[in-house]
Amino acid sequence: MKHQQRCPGLTILFLLIFSFVRAQNNNIQVPEEVMQKVYNEVKTPYKYGLVMVPPDDGKKLDCPTIFKKGKSWYMTYIVYDGRGYETWLAKSSNLLRWKTLGKILSFADTPGWDANQKAGYNALQDMHWGGNYQLQQYDNKYWMSYLGGNTTGYEAGRLSIGMAWTDKDPAVAHEWQRTGSPVLKSTDADARWYDNGTLFKSSVIWDASKKTGHPFVMYYNARGDSANPGKAAERISMAVSDNMVDWKRYGTSPVIDHHAGISGDAIIQKIDDCYVMFYFGAFWKERKKYAAFNRFACSYDLVNWTDWTGEDLVKPSEPYDETYAHKSFVIKYKGIVYHFYCAVNSKEQRGIAVATSADKGKSNITFSK
Template identity: 30%
Template sequence: MNITPYLTPYKYGRPVLTGSGKPGSFDSSAVDCPFVFRHLDRFFMMYVGFDGVGYQTALATSGDLLNWEPYGVILERNGSGNWDSKNVAGTWMMRDNELSGPATLKKWDGKYWLVYHSYPEDGYEEGAARIGIAWSEDERLLEWHRLPEPILTPETGADWERGGLYKECLVEHDGTFYLFYNAKNQNTPGWVEQTGVATSNDLANWTRHAGNPVLRVDEIGWKRGFVSDPCVLRNGGEWVMFFFGYDYRKAEEGVAVSADLLRWEAHPDPIVPVGAAGELDETYAHKPSVVMHDGVLYHFYCAVRPSREDDPASSNNGREFRTIAVAASRDLSRERSASSGASTNEEGPE
């Protein structure tokens, strides 16, 4: 397995997007789950904000992939009492499949499509999440319409996914839609998360793959607890899945390859490891979103370290700083020295 095209050894070393820390804001405590793409000659990042009550989803924009500005909240809690009224965590919009492609969105039936998950209770990921889908005809990407019912639920799944369904990745290939997702086997501490796939011809009716989970945990090692948050793209004749592994202490990014989107082989070692003590990703380097621009591969991820007094936001009862970071296939120090930093006043560790 040649993983050289997928390596991004140069970490930017500071956040590209942080929680606002503003009381009442959707992202007052943290930001999470980046999904980066290109639209209307700009880069966009869809991301999740947490305010201590639940998840909501927003967009930010950038001209250079390093400096990001908030654009607008697109999926809000709505108090409707529906299955997705308390949490709305958007994770993927259907886009160009190619790793080296433009990373632009693509339409089906004249619409853009977005997949998300929702937890049933207030709080941090409380209860067994379900997966939903939304569509938009708004070129500003601000107005989205959610289908009234979830498209996948844990109750209809196998034992490995009965605890809840999470981070989604939607791929269209040769007229078939592939929905990758990770799920956990139980809702009590010590659960196991693995990755499966379902297919559809119409985005509404889905069939789980009989061979699920397609990416499984190991008995020992850095991915013995989770193999989660799939980011699936195509590179020439092979498909590549970026994901993270978790051993109940730290989370690190990995990579797997496939010829047919159903049978996957994971590389044995992490490709984006956690950082040293005090660095931005000391605890977790996880939840990938990967794009290429001007020949440079950018690997966005959620970085977590213990919180500090001067952090703009903190979550987990004030114990952690959870933010969006990036690593690249080229050293970005020159860009960093010329840039003004993140979209807040957080500088982060160098």
């Protein structure tokens, strides 16, 4: 009987290819034990309470972004007053007591694509967990992406994403410059099925390793096509850039999609070799007890995300957040995790609250009666 000749070279090549593919596949899905480790690291069971509230009932606060400069902490946040969104700046020495400094993106008195909506979110922040949380400069400028529109009202009209910048101190309240036109629109020629309705909040990181082939990565939530566009799901998607001004969509699918309600407002932190996306969910079909709540997902490559399926990080539980507890910004400082979020009560009063990993007492700040 004649024996077949073996080809050890091909066998070794096959094994190498198989090992490479298996390693790549393993890197796409974050293991359950890692997800649990992340949850244990970031959970904040102690609600301190409200840290910022509107000066009067005609305004609502939303979307905190926290950064550090020198020995002080700073918060950019947005204010809705009936006309639309403006972006403001506040300062703190301890992350719990905040003082308003002034506006940084204001309404325009002249017509323009963003005349009545300017909701800004700091970009290019150091994203290492427990790091310095400073804003990084590119091209000798500090950057901010923002939601813009010219229709008055709450998230009214067709909203787009713009870029703003300053070469001045970001810790001082002053008007930031804007690039003049949107960098992403739902009417762009390359708009996808999931973002051809309207765009919402964005968050931009600096990925020096260029995992996507580009240094700057934007995560944004958008509403897309549907049999009933007004009720289409809101999903988290990606865009990339080489210069912070010219952006293009990345991929052909959302990175987070619950097929109903809202998945939005992604903020990225890096814990060890794992990227953690803090985001909020709202009005999901499978979740009926709470309207809005904060979650997270993890990734090794910034593209493929494993969704956490356990307990919410923050959910309604107090009179000041009994309607919505959502829109995260999470940091770790001196061993304590601070989870800032937007709190909405039954009167639709909207302010900024914080939950912590250690008991920091209770805030004495309340909404106006």
